[in-house]
């Protein structure tokens with residue numbers, strides 16, 4: 047079994063043809079408008095409003111600040127029920143708003159927030175649920191909506207992984223009170239860096255526009271303590287150009303996902319997520335596998351390290367759990383997080399990106415099969 051000659055990373059950003067991007071840069075040079083709601087940002091916003099069939103949409107320089115501003119604009123306080131199985135920014139957004147995170151467990155199939163555990167964790171101080179469509183898997187949309195309605199809680203989605211995902215032909219952004227998308231370079235769709243909020247209440251648009259621009263209402267009036275979270279023209283340009291290739295990118299990822307599933311489905315000790323119902327249009331933003339040490343003959347961590355020797359760089363997303371990071375360890379967690387702890391100890395995300403060759407996927411799977419048989 048030979049290692050790859052050049053490293054295969056977990057992701058590689060899609061880039062539009064260079065001459066297309068240069069054409070756009072010329073426009074920026076001519077306008078000399080670099081940021082502060084420039085013409086390209088306005089065009090990008092219009093395109094996204096068209097794509098998502100809504101005007102309740104606002105762009106930001108990254109997803110983390112978008113989520114932080116979302117919580118501030120919605121006036122969320124007290125306690126928010128959330129998942130520990132996510133990227134740390136989900137919880138950081140709560141921290142910056144002085145909100146107490148209440149971590150509850152995930153369900154074992156798709157690793158999203160477990161509605162039963164959410165319901166059990168509600169207290170008089172609970173104001174919202176912050177769920178994550180982790181890896182691009184839709185959360186338990188109906189169950190969470192039902193709990194939120196019965197308990198009068200806001201339902202907020204960290205939708206950083208689900209750009210392009212649809213459920214029953216509806217955009218994933220149509221669920222809950224608000225969804226935050228990330229356009230970071232490592233995501234399946236990107237604008238260099240970037241963030242987007244899509245929300246139900248139209249009045250929030252004005253609030254978010256103020257908050258991302260220091261709270262300025264006009265030249266002389268600052269109406270709220272905002273921050274600086276504006277998307278610039280270069281980001282918007284990249285966003286527009288990558289958007290043109292979205293369907294192509296998603297198709298290629300789907301093929302890669304199919305091949306991984308085909309090649310790994312019968313490998314002892316490797317668990318793949320169950321197929322999602324055909325009503326879900328997926329974006330295949332990640333390729334998670336669970337490694338059962340006893341059956342596979344190697345721990346998830348050893349597999350991660352060994353793959354590196356073959357020049358394959360998988361990631362242990364999401365290990366450790368957010369509640370185990372030093373900065374959150376002192377928060378009391380009542381839920382034993384049985385599923386989240388088990389999954390976090392076993393999960394590995396394999397390389398997936400549009401330009402990954404099927405022959406490379408084949409070779410990665412071959413290495414995994416070979417390691418499973420203990421011939422290394």
Ligand SMILES: *Cc1c(COP(=O)(O)O)cnc(C)c1O
Pocket residue numbers: 108109110111132133135136178204206207228229230239240241
């Ligand atoms: C990437 C990511 C974020 C943060 O988005 P940025 O645009 O990088 O700030 C938040 N939550 C999740 C789940 C993410 O994966």
